[in-house]
Amino acid sequence: MEKEEEKNLVKEPYSEYGRYTYADYLNWEIDHMVELIKGEVFRQAAAAPRRIHQEISIKITYQLFGILKGQKCKVFSAPFDVRLPVKSKKHKDINTVVQPDICVVCDPEKLDELGCVGAPDLIMEILSPSNNKKELQNKYEVYEESGVKEYWIIHPYEKTLLVYTLVEKKYIPSRLFTLGDFVPSKCIKGFVLDLDELFEGLNEI
Known part of the structure; x- marks a missing residue:
């Protein structure tokens, strides 16, 4: 039995x-x-991500790839397993495995054949109607606890962006960015997101 x-x-x-x-x-x-x-x-939703979600992900990943080319930092997009261990890297001791829409990892030692083990420097989540509020809250907590330096939340339908920056092990939220804003990353040198360009034409179809 x-x-x-x-x-x-x-x-x-x-x-x-x-x-x-x-x-x-x-x-x-x-x-x-x-x-x-x-x-x-x-x-996660059984269906593929919506078109708008895909367009945003591709735009950002392409920009990051160009900026990071030749550097030790690497950009990855979902599906990509990020394991966030608390005390041990043993499989049986890890109880958090997430698949961020986009992440940047600057420590090569955190990368293996299965994905990333340890906190990425930057994580981005693109919201969709299927996002679970409890899931988002729990992700916020584990990203903060694990030491993810920046956590960006993009709302494609409201055309907004909120950035959480880790300061002394606690997240400090930005103001709510929207159209007309240029948003720089503090942990990825040279990366600035133009929200007009990011959200351009998304609702035209």
Whole structure:
């Protein structure tokens, strides 16, 4: 009976068996994206991201790629696993695995074949109608606790951007940026986001 329950646990991570780890995550047979935040599973929308989401992601990733070319910092876009360990890098001890829409990692030692283990320098999330408020709150907490230097939240439908900057281990929010603003990164030298250009033409179709 116990073996049967363990078998079901691996195949169906949405049952009420408690908290999960990265070791569990690696064994799940699933055909859609999930994230693990402090041991709790958050299932992403089964459908592909909306067109506007994709356009914004591509624009930013392309800009960052050009700026970072030849540097040690690397930009990655989802799906890309970021493991945020608290005390240990062992799979069984990691209970948070997220897939940020965009992230920049400047420490090569944090990169391996499975993705990133440790806090990226910059993380960007592009909001969509399917975003879960609890998920966003939990992400804010783990990004802050893990030492992500900047956390950018982009709202494509409201055409706004909010930046959280880590100061003495606590996030300090920016004002709400919108059309007409140029937003520089404090941790990625040379990266400035032009919001007019970013949001241009998104609602024309």
